[in-house]
Amino acid sequence: MAPFPPPPVNTIDWSNVGFRVREVNGHIESHYSVKTATWSPPTFVASPFMRIHGMAPALNYGQQAYEGLKAFRLPGDGAIAVFRPDKNAARLQHSAEFISIPPVPQSLFIDAVKAAVALNAEYVPPHETGAAMYIRPQVYGSSAQLGLSPPDEYTFCVFVLPTGVYHGAHPLRALIMDEFDRAAPNGTGSAKVGGNYAPVLRWSERARGEGYGITLHLDSKRHEEVDEFSTSGFIGVLKEGGGVTLVVPDSRAVIDSVTSDSVQRLAEGFGWRVEKRAIKYAELPSFAEVMAAGTAAALVPIRSITRRVSPSSPQSLGQTAAKQSARVSFNEEGTEETITYIADDDEANAEGGAVFTKLLAQLKGIQLGKIEDKLGWRVEV
Numbered sequence: 001m002a003p004f005p006p007p008p009v010n011t012i013d014w015s016n017v018g019f020r021v022r023e024v025n026g027h028i029e030s031h032y033s034v035k036t037a038t039w040s041p042p043t044f045v046a047s048p049f050m051r052i053h054g055m056a057p058a059l060n061y062g063q064q065a066y067e068g069l070k071a072f073r074l075p076g077d078g079a080i081a082v083f084r085p086d087k088n089a090a091r092l093q094h095s096a097e098f099i100s101i102p103p104v105p106q107s108l109f110i111d112a113v114k115a116a117v118a119l120n121a122e123y124v125p126p127h128e129t130g131a132a133m134y135i136r137p138q139v140y141g142s143s144a145q146l147g148l149s150p151p152d153e154y155t156f157c158v159f160v161l162p163t164g165v166y167h168g169a170h171p172l173r174a175l176i177m178d179e180f181d182r183a184a185p186n187g188t189g190s191a192k193v194g195g196n197y198a199p200v201l202r203w204s205e206r207a208r209g210e211g212y213g214i215t216l217h218l219d220s221k222r223h224e225e226v227d228e229f230s231t232s233g234f235i236g237v238l239k240e241g242g243g244v245t246l247v248v249p250d251s252r253a254v255i256d257s258v259t260s261d262s263v264q265r266l267a268e269g270f271g272w273r274v275e276k277r278a279i280k281y282a283e284l285p286s287f288a289e290v291m292a293a294g295t296a297a298a299l300v301p302i303r304s305i306t307r308r309v310s311p312s313s314p315q316s317l318g319q320t321a322a323k324q325s326a327r328v329s330f331n332e333e334g335t336e337e338t339i340t341y342i343a344d345d346d347e348a349n350a351e352g353g354a355v356f357t358k359l360l361a362q363l364k365g366i367q368l369g370k371i372e373d374k375l376g377w378r379v380e381v
């Protein structure tokens, strides 16, 4: 038998993987029958295509949830480890509950993830190229169902593909979405369901065309507090009296980011403070750094946050704030205000602030097996 894991294929330029779909050997599937109330053992399917009835509620009513996690090739013999799959298993159960899908047991989730990685192991990027194997589990209502009731069958599947980091490594300009609310106050905001993502597409595409690499959503009720970025979680950094505090939003409309949770634990290990609480928009100028945290994004520094409001509007920070904080500026037309964390000529922080740099190095070190895994986050395949 050939030794496991196999080396990475030589058909991919591993220094330039990007974030796009690449074909691999296949995916894993398991099916749930309401009649027997059981999930079938996971099986390998040598195709990227799914067999699904056109009247499945996944397609008609959006009865669908998904996950995102990563596997990395470790140093030395090149063993492969998945990062914190138990957290993603729990989050998929949380999401599934919102859309009336029976929970995928944690053991099935982890077995299927490991099998999908193992059976595509030659597509796990080489150690330390900056790329990883992205793992995309999905669960959805798959049998025909016309009425608005749960169907008889569900499908759980796990796709994998090699990717680089989603937003690249350079600081991003963020734009606040005031025209559109990502999730209703008591809605599905904390669930990783497609319905929270598709409606953002037209806004994020428009923002990208205007030079904003990421959009930021405030709470839908009042637009006063920070919820999350369209692709990732929000982390603000306070530097006061020589100490560092990470501040993360306490909101029932945000997804429980595994990456954010991980860097919060790492920050505590450094002796830094972590505060989970409501973050007012008006507080943004007090942060020394801001970053976005997500599986696909990893950690990415935020260069600036822009909001399309006039300085006289009640939602604006106003000229007083601008005078108090060098971070706040207004455009000449008086139609938008920007909070800047890394100015264009800020050479010292051009690739991200000191807190971001230290957290990312520690996170990557653990994921890649270069730093001792004291918290048991790596699960070998």
Ligand code: COI
Residues within 6 Å of the ligand: 067, 068, 069, 166, 230, 231, 232, 294, 295, 296, 297
């Ligand atoms: C992830 O970070 O894994 C996600 O699912 C976000 C997605 C927009 C790429």
